[in-house]
Amino acid sequence: MSTVHEKNRKDWFDLYSGYIILAGIVAVVAGFGVSRIFDSWGFSAILPIGIGGGAIIGLSTAAAVRNKWFSTEASKRKALVGTNVAVMSIFAAAIFAIVGFLNNRHYERFDLTLTGKYSLSQKTENILKNLNKPIVVTTLFNPGEMFYEQIVDILKEYAYHTDNIKLQTIDPLRNRTKVEELARRLKISDLQLNTVVFECGEYSKHVQQNEVIEREYPFKFKGEEAFTEAILNVTQEKQTAIYFVTGHGERLFEDFDRSGISGIANALKRDNCRIAPVDILSKKKIPDDCDILVVAGPTKPYLTEELNIIRNYLEGRGKMLLLLEPAAPPNVPTGFRELLAEYGIMIRDDVVVYVKTKMPLFGMQTVAEIYVGKDEYAEHKITEDIKNYNTILYGAASVGATPPNDQMPYQATVLMNAPDGSWGETDVVNLKYIKPEQNREEDLVSPVPLAVVSHVKELPQSVLKSHPTMATDPKAKPQGARLVVFGDVDFVSNEFVDNPGNKDLFRNSINWLAQKEAQLGISAKPPDFRKAVIHPVQIKVIFWTTIAGIPVIPIIVGSIVWWKRRR
Amino acid sequence: MSNTGTIFQREISAYFLSPIAYVVIAVFTVFSGYFFSVMLGITQETTLQYSLAYSQFILSILAPVITMRLLAEESKTGTIEPLMTAAITDFEVVFGKFLAAWALYNIMIAPTAFYIIFLAWVGSPDYGTIISSYIGLVLMGGFFISIGMLVSAVTKNQIVAAVIGIVALLILLVIGLASSGNEGWLYATMRYIGTYDHWETFTKGIIDTRDVVYYVSFTALLLFIVVRIVESRRWR
Numbered sequence: 001m002s003t004v005h006e007k008n009r010k011d012w013f014d015l016y017s018g019y020i021i022l023a024g025i026v027a028v029v030a031g032f033g034v035s036r037i038f039d040s041w042g043f044s045a046i047l048p049i050g051i052g053g054g055a056i057i058g059l060s061t062a063a064a065v066r067n068k069w070f071s072t073e074a075s076k077r078k079a080l081v082g083t084n085v086a087v088m089s090i091f092a093a094a095i096f097a098i099v100g101f102l103n104n105r106h107y108e109r110f111d112l113t114l115t116g117k118y119s120l121s122q123k124t125e126n127i128l129k130n131l132n133k134p135i136v137v138t139t140l141f142n143p144g145e146m147f148y149e150q151i152v153d154i155l156k157e158y159a160y161h162t163d164n165i166k167l168q169t170i171d172p173l174r175n176r177t178k179v180e181e182l183a184r185r186l187k188i189s190d191l192q193l194n195t196v197v198f199e200c201g202e203y204s205k206h207v208q209q210n211e212v213i214e215r216e217y218p219f220k221f222k223g224e225e226a227f228t229e230a231i232l233n234v235t236q237e238k239q240t241a242i243y244f245v246t247g248h249g250e251r252l253f254e255d256f257d258r259s260g261i262s263g264i265a266n267a268l269k270r271d272n273c274r275i276a277p278v279d280i281l282s283k284k285k286i287p288d289d290c291d292i293l294v295v296a297g298p299t300k301p302y303l304t305e306e307l308n309i310i311r312n313y314l315e316g317r318g319k320m321l322l323l324l325e326p327a328a329p330p331n332v333p334t335g336f337r338e339l340l341a342e343y344g345i346m347i348r349d350d351v352v353v354y355v356k357t358k359m360p361l362f363g364m365q366t367v368a369e370i371y372v373g374k375d376e377y378a379e380h381k382i383t384e385d386i387k388n389y390n391t392i393l394y395g396a397a398s399v400g401a402t403p404p405n406d407q408m409p410y411q412a413t414v415l416m417n418a419p420d421g422s423w424g425e426t427d428v429v430n431l432k433y434i435k436p437e438q439n440r441e442e443d444l445v446s447p448v449p450l451a452v453v454s455h456v457k458e459l460p461q462s463v464l465k466s467h468p469t470m471a472t473d474p475k476a477k478p479q480g481a482r483l484v485v486f487g488d489v490d491f492v493s494n495e496f497v498d499n500p501g502n503k504d505l506f507r508n509s510i511n512w513l514a515q516k517e518a519q520l521g522i523s524a525k526p527p528d529f530r531k532a533v534i535h536p537v538q539i540k541v542i543f544w545t546t547i548a549g550i551p552v553i554p555i556i557v558g559s560i561v562w563w564k565r566r567r
Numbered sequence: 568m569s570n571t572g573t574i575f576q577r578e579i580s581a582y583f584l585s586p587i588a589y590v591v592i593a594v595f596t597v598f599s600g601y602f603f604s605v606m607l608g609i610t611q612e613t614t615l616q617y618s619l620a621y622s623q624f625i626l627s628i629l630a631p632v633i634t635m636r637l638l639a640e641e642s643k644t645g646t647i648e649p650l651m652t653a654a655i656t657d658f659e660v661v662f663g664k665f666l667a668a669w670a671l672y673n674i675m676i677a678p679t680a681f682y683i684i685f686l687a688w689v690g691s692p693d694y695g696t697i698i699s700s701y702i703g704l705v706l707m708g709g710f711f712i713s714i715g716m717l718v719s720a721v722t723k724n725q726i727v728a729a730v731i732g733i734v735a736l737l738i739l740l741v742i743g744l745a746s747s748g749n750e751g752w753l754y755a756t757m758r759y760i761g762t763y764d765h766w767e768t769f770t771k772g773i774i775d776t777r778d779v780v781y782y783v784s785f786t787a788l789l790l791f792i793v794v795r796i797v798e799s800r801r802w803r
Contacts, residue, residue: 036753081799089792096788100759103780112695113772153771530613532690539608542685546600550678551593558589565584 013066017059024059027052109160117150118157124228128161133235137227138182138197139169145194147213147221154223155196158231188266195270196227200234206270210504233272233516240514242268242292243278248334249299251323251489253277258495261296267503268510280306286313292513293320295336297489302335311339314481319513323489326351326397326428343454343483344412346400350424352393352448352487353436369394370488372450372501376417380453382484382508383415389501391416393450396488398424400449409480411458415451422448450487453512456480484509570655574663575670578637582671587636591629592675598625603682613690615682615700616770622679623766626672626704626711627740631732633671634715637664638797639728657798665709665716665790672708676701696772703769706782707762711736713789720796736762 031048035041068075111118120128137155141148152169159167170178172193183191186204191197194209207230212223244253244265253265253275265275278287286293286309293313302310314320322336324347337347354370370393377383401412424444425436438445456478491502534542582588603618610617686692718732719725743761746754758764765778 085792085795085799088795092788092791096784099780099784103777103784104759107776107780109776110774111772112699112774114693114695118771118773153773530690530693532607532611532613532686534607534611534689538689539604542607542689543604546604546682546685547597550600550681551596553678554589554592554596558586558593561584561589562586 013062017063021056021059024052024055028056107160109157118153120154120157120161120224124158124224125161127228127231128158128165131162131164131231131235133200134164134166135231135234136166136168136199138199139167140172140179140182140191140193140195140197141169141209142173142194143171145209147209147223150221151196151212151223154221155227158227188269189262192270196230198227198230198234203234203236203239203272204270205230205233205272236272239272239274240291240510240516241287241289242273242275242294242510243287243290244275245280245293245295245298246277247279247281248302249297251296251493253296256494258493259490260494261489261492261497263494263497264492264503264506267497267507271507271510273510280309285309286318291319292510293318295320295322296492297323297325298334299325301333304335307335307339311342314343314483317479317481319482320484321509321513322483322485323492324397324399324485324487325489326395326487340454340483340485341402342408343410343481344402344405344408345452345454345483345485346402347485347487348398348400348424348426348444349428350398350426350444351428352396352398352418352422352450353425353438354418354422370396370418370422370450372416373419376419378414378416380413380415382453382505382512385508386501386504389504390499391491391501391505392496392499393486393488394490394496396450396486398444398448398450399452399485399487400444401452401454409456409478410454411456412452412454414449415453415484417447417449420446422446424448452483452485453509454481454483454485482513482515484513570659571663571666574655574660575666578664578667579670582633582667587632588671588674591632591671592678595622595625595629595675596678598622599676599679600682603679603685607685607689613686613692615679615686615692615697618682619700619704619770620767623707623740623762624737626676626708627736628733629675630672630708630711630736631715631718631729633668633675634712634719634732635725635729636719637668637716638719638793639722639725657794661716661790661794661797665712668712668716669709672712673705676704676708693772696770699772699774700770702774703766703778706769706779706786707766709786710762710782710789713786713793714739716793717789717796720793 027048031045031050031052034048035045038045109118137158139152139155141151155165155167159165170182172179179191179193182197183189186197186199192206192208196207196212198205198207207226211226213221244250246252251259251261253261256262268275276287278290278293280286281303290313293310310318310320322340324334324336326349333349340347352370372391372393374387377387396418398418401414402408404411423438423446425438426442426444427436427439458478490496491499492506497503497506599618599622602621603615606617606621607613683692683694683697686697714735715728715732718735719728722728722731739760739762741761742757743763743765746757746761759781765781768775768778
């Protein structure tokens with residue numbers, strides 16, 4: 001009986017132990033897979049690994065004992081030699097792993113490309129050399145996006161030059177959890193995709209795809225300029241403090257409705273700005289840390305006391321962005337007219353009318369939207385990057401610049417005009433009831449300015465000629481207030497801010513006011529695609545030579561060798 | 568001549584006195600030529616980057632074909648026994664065979680130098696990128712050959728050795744591709760072990776010591792294991 005029982009047990013082990021070990025391996029792999037899918041070592045991962053691992057070890061040991069692997073001299077030697085090979089291999093692999101680990105921390109990169117495609121400028125290298133704070137750089141790009149590879153490659157070059165930059169990539173389409181986690185950490189409600197996020201402590205800066213690519217064809221890559229500027233921004237001790245005035249019906253940055261400006265506020269936060277509201281009347285002053293004061297579409301007049309506070313702020317080299325609306329309800333001016341006149345800026349109580357299309361049966365139709373395109377932007381640092389994009393304004397007032405005046409220390413210049421054929425309609429009261437007609441005597445005729453900037457005049461050429469060093473000395477340059485005034489606020493409201501040029505026009509204005517306009521001078525790199533000019537005959541020659549001409553040589557030589565050896 | 572040189576000469580002769588070298592070279596040049604001319608026609612760019620990226624698949628298949636007979640055949644036919652008893656170290660045997668296979672690999676990729684002439688004919692290629700690509704190809708070749716030798720050392724059947732070698736190289740290629748764009752230690756390890764990222768850097772014109780060390784150290788590790796396996800046969 002016992003012999004039969006023993007035989008049955010042996011049969012069972014021999015028949016099924018191999019399958020059980022195989023199942024154990026599958027369980028271990030499955031458990032490991034589960035842990036990676038759910039990104040945790042929970043019960044569902046540990047259990048199969050435990051059971052599978054136990055089965056593999058237990059049955060392997062039992063098999064070794066049953067089959068007497070270590071009992072005879074020959075099997076003992078075989079097992080020892082096998083163990084020796086395994087132990088030495090593991091030892092060598094450990095050395096290999098250590099070498100790999102050390103090499104990953106201390107490495108050199110050599111850019112062999114003719115144009116130095118992956119090399120950074122000396123300016124950037126110096127900035128990175130002096131970097132003493134850790135920065136986390138996160139790319140939030142869909143890998144299929146234009147210039148994605150070049151963006152990642154140049155960021156690797158940044159990481160190569162300093163240990164203070166940690167690079168990580170998140171595929172936003174495959175890893176939403178990490179995107180949401182990042183948004184929570186940055187305290188930003190709408191994290192834009194296809195951006196590179198630079199984080200340093202509590203500061204962060206988002207570089208968007210359109211800032212990395214020069215928009216005119218052929219596209220140029222200006223990632224280095226954008227990324228180096230971002231590093232400088234996040235490592236600055238001080239964020240740009242922007243105060244939004246409240247109390248006169250201004251648009252609110254906490255307002256997420258269509259008319260609110262929460263979208264643009266988020267964009268400013270992404271640019272490492274700190275934003276806060278300010279009620280001038282109750283505070284009786286503009287906060288001392290205010291870098292830029294924003295007045296976003298007031299609908300009620302400012303008191304003289306408030307205007308004086310703003311005047312004092314501007315006289316102390318303050319910076320202000322003013323977004324006006326057509327005087328609505330009519331004849332209720334905001335009170336800024338006199339204040340702005342001191343800076344060479346003229347505001348009018350009109351509405352810019354833009355004749356856009358000729359409709360069949362209805363004739364020429366006036367529309368509220370004003371499309372500002374390439375030809376309408378003036379030459380200025382604020383507009384130079386956005387000329388290929390339209391800015392769309394919705395119901396704007398005209399804002400002009402007074403002619404140059406020797407008595408005035410400030411110089412105002414027009415930033416953009418409405419398209420030809422537009423006019424500043426002064427009959428605002430009846431605009432809702434009758435079709436507007438241009439009255440050349442009362443209305444402002446084309447060109448109709450829509451935005452103006454004003455800053456202190458530059459040093460006269462005669463002074464610069466006699467003192468050339470003053471031209472390059474930043475301290476010698478005259479300092480003063482800076483103002484940007486738009487005749488519209490709707491273009492930055494949540495409803496319209498995503499139009500192609502709107503957000504960038506606003507952000508560029510803020511950067512100009514904060515004197516953060518790109519001064520790095522790192523030029524954009526051409527793409528270096530090295531295009532070939534191939535004639536149809538050439539491609540035929542290349543095709544047949546490569547797939548038939550070259551391969552035939554080894555075939556001929558091989559045939560000769562074979563033929564000779566055959567004889 | 569040193570023992571390694573003797574083994575090298577014996578193996579390289581064996582390659583070129585049998586059809587295997589010519590078939591391998593012909594197959595590789597047909598496929599790489601096809602990828603080169605098609606990619607040049609599509610992209611109109613004077614670069615080898617795209618065609619070489621495809622060639623990696625072909626090399627993953629052909630490298631184990633080069634190495635499949637190196638040790639497996641000797642084990643099967645019994646010719647490894649005289650080698651084991653000769654006054655020659657295991658390292659010399661393994662290294663001589665490795666050099667021979669690597670030499671054949673480099674001879675196999677040499678005809679692609681003609682492509683540079685074609686590129687210069689239709690445009691102005693970036694020679695820096697081409698040089699770094701070839702450095703990468705040669706280093707990657709050593710790595711592929713060492714994997715093939717390891718497989719050949721643990722099997723007695725040439726076909727089995729070739730198939731396992733091809734599967735192993737394709738797995739290394741796939742895990743590199745699959746881990747791209749993912750975060751975490753597991754993916755980072757996969758990315759490091761996989762061949763894709765390391766090779767891609769060379770094709771862009773960058774020589775990164777991490778990639779050089781990866782190929783060289785992996786090749787050395789695998790050859791070390793092969794030597795230990797061959798050595799263990801003396802004692803069985």
